[in-house]
Amino acid sequence: MAAQPQESAGAARAGESLLKVEDVQLSFGGVHALRNVSFEIRRRQIFSIIGPNGAGKSSMLNCINGFYQPSAGTITYKGEPRKQMRPYQAASQGIARTFQNIALFTGMSTLDNIMTGRHLKAQSTLVENALWIGRARREEMAHRHFCEEIIDFLEIQQHRKTPVGTLPYGLQKRVELGRALAAEPELLLLDEPMAGMNLEEKQDMARFILDVNDQYGMTIALIEHDMAVVMDLSDRIVVLDHGEKIGEGTPDEVSSDPRVIEAYLGTQQEEEA
Amino acid sequence: MIYRESGQFKTTYAADQAMLPILQDKIFVLAVIALAVALPFLVSNYVIQALLLPFLIYSLAAIGLNILVGYCGQISLGTGGFMAVGAFAAWNILTRMPEMPILVGFVLGALCASGAGVLFGLPALRIKGFYLAVTTLAAQFFLVWLLQRPFFVDYSATGVISAQEIQLLGWTVDSGIDKYLFALAVVVIMALVAKNLVRSSTGRKWMAIRDMDVAAEIIGIRPMMTKLKAFAVSSFFVGLAGILWAYLYLGQLEANAFDIYTSFDVLFMVIIGGLGSILGSFLGAAFVVLVPIFLNIVPGWLGLPLDTAMVSYIEVFTFGALIIFFLIVEPHGLARLWTIAKQKLRLWPFPY
Structure with missing residues (x-):
């Protein structure tokens, strides 16, 4: 029906x-x-x-x-x-995906996991990142903004800085979805x-x-x-x-x-x- | 009570992403740097040359190795070899092109170490863990052997090759204080560079490879590029440390100064200090460099009538026991102890 x-x-x-x-x-x-x-x-x-x-x-x-x-x-x-x-x-x-068995980067925070998912959109080079100048800085803020929207969307705001390894299973699944979404x-x-x-x-x-x-x-x-x-x-x-x-x-x-x-x-x- | 972050609100992502988001941390770090600058004027030349200088240079090498082992998860036992490549490359460049500014020579030397790192990092694309450790061990022995060939340095005359004098905008780095300040400047700048790298997308890619390489590849991280970048950056730091070791600490070039024990020492610093922590690299270097010397002088203070051989045995035993103790108490290294202390301080004196 x-x-x-x-x-x-x-x-x-x-x-x-x-x-x-x-x-x-x-x-x-x-x-x-x-x-x-x-x-x-x-x-x-x-x-x-x-x-x-x-x-x-x-x-x-x-x-x-x-x-x-x-x-x-x-x-x-x-x-x-x-x-x-x-x-x-x-x-x-x-093409992005999530896994049957969660495959998050357990040593990193929720935010960092989702930010990693967005790396394909990052243009800044190694040297720019090292000196934290120009594009590296601008991109980091723009990506943070985008990832914060995903975090809001998935309702995991309070777990932003928690290492994902310590989150409960259901939330880890959500973070994994967030990481896939970050790549748009x-x-x-x-x-x-x-x-x-x-x-x-x-x-x-x-x-x-x-x-x-x-x-x-x-x-x-x-x-x-x-x-x-x-x-x-x-x-x-x-x-x-x-x-x-x-x-x-x-x-x-x-x-x-x-x-x-x-x-x-x-x-x-x-x-x- | 002092270490409170309440009331410090962040209104921009920039403020939240800052290197030291908490005001007290900023003050603390500035105080440490101020103390580090003032320190050589307060202690004897012996302390500067025998303690502070090796501590700084080893810290730099430990940061370099930490990038590779702690952040990217690729183990290396070739640190000594890459230090040697940096030092010899810089010496050769500066000898063959005397008009080159010394800092440029240093950077080029470190870049050569980067190249060597990438070359010996290639097996990492195929193998992991212990097997990678063994192939990087080959780098250690091969590079040190290679750098003793006459093409690189002809030892025949006196057996000693002295390093060029460091001159910088009319400042000649020759006294202990000068050397210390030069090393301090390099180490502080490079530590900032390392911190920037590990908090950027580059660093996140390294950590993704470390934590789960399959998942990393599926979200679009190229494992080859990422691992080789880690080897290149790590070897750059390590090569620079090798240059400082030759030019500031030894004052001469000698391939055997960068033997397998150097590699082990730096690896111990990284493990004891804390994998995946820039601060841990400093703590580990301090532990490995300073504690044995401290242990050496303690019997003298206590007035124990021990001969030097006995003192050095006690030193080795106690040092070994301390390493075991720290790793049992906190397997994640001194940096984690520091984090835990900060967590406790946020609430102190209240229980929760």
Whole structure:
């Protein structure tokens, strides 16, 4: 029921193609992590990748941001098919991500973590930084201003100067989102942003994801196990199982697809529905 | 009660990002610098030459190594080698081009050390931790061996190569006080430079690589460039320390003065002082340079009739025990103790 207005909104908002995955394969030795997976993410969409454990969801994200190289198939980003690349190149093209297991810089404060996320926008050179002159100083203040807006947005003002290692789990997840946002990405990859959270934290995180999409117009690709969240948030969903795509469509289409129900949602979901 | 930051409001980001945001810290640091300038006029020439000068120069080397180990997380045992490269490069440049201003020669010498650092930092792109330590150890032995070849310095005549006299705008640096003030100026300026670097985007990239290199790469930090920059900057500082060691402390050039023990000493300073802290570099240098000398003279004060061999044994034992004690009490070094003390002072005399 909730999906009905969202679907129309999603269809209206979705713009041109941002990322196109065609027949991507990924194998480690004899293990096929991904087999002929194809889908398309359009601008301003909230796109979810779901599937049971080991379905290849994280591998898919890792291919998108250059951490793994697909063994076959093409990934077209912003209209350009891409070849071999390193993660930092993906980042400089506007792809940011968060991790399933938090990967923050634990020795640094919240503010410094988010400021680090913004480093791609920094132009100042080593010498300027060393002497703290001109551009180095101006940039630092401009970035601080931008990062403070993210801190306000994520409601973590009082943890600004706290070393992130000492923050509770839910807040660390938020800081990690903040670090990804600081880069002003065009495509934001979220790997299980709500794993291990309680209901309240999940609601907060869902609100942040919707706001990011709405206010900043960022395209979001999401992996999540909580079906209620996925069905509520997503404009479009792709379902993977054993490395293969077994379904794609709007939340309604996916949740009524018999193959998906069989492989993933199970009979229980039907009963609930 | 004195160390209170309440009532000091920041209205701009610039004020909040300042190096010393709290007024009391500013006063304290200015007082320390004033004392450092006044100190040589209050103590004997022996104290200046044997204590203060090595302390300052080692502090500079420790800051350099701290940038690499403490901020970027890349371990190095080649400090002595890079110090030697700095000193010999500066000497060669100043000897072959006598009309060059001495400070320019020093900077060029330190840049040569930077180059050597980058070269021996290349393995860091592939290997980490202990293995990197071993490859940098190769730098230590290779560089010191290389600098004893006649191409760099021909020892044949007397076996001693004296360093050129430092002359600066008509100021000849020759007395103990002059040397001390020159070293102090260099160290204060370089400490400021280091502080600026580590609080800027450059420093944050280093720390990101240190804390989690995979995540750093995914947010767009290029691991290669960042690590090599850390090696270059670190070796610049270390090379400059080597130049000061040769020109101010020894007054002569000798590759063997920069042996593996120098590398170890500087690494101990960084660990004892506090990884990832500029202040810690000073505290560590003070500990390693000053405590053994202090331990050496204590038996004399107490009037204990001990022969010199015994005194030096006691010195080594006590020093070792102190290192173990401090690292057990505070594994994050003296700088962390200092931070904790400041935290306590903010509330003192109230419990919370």
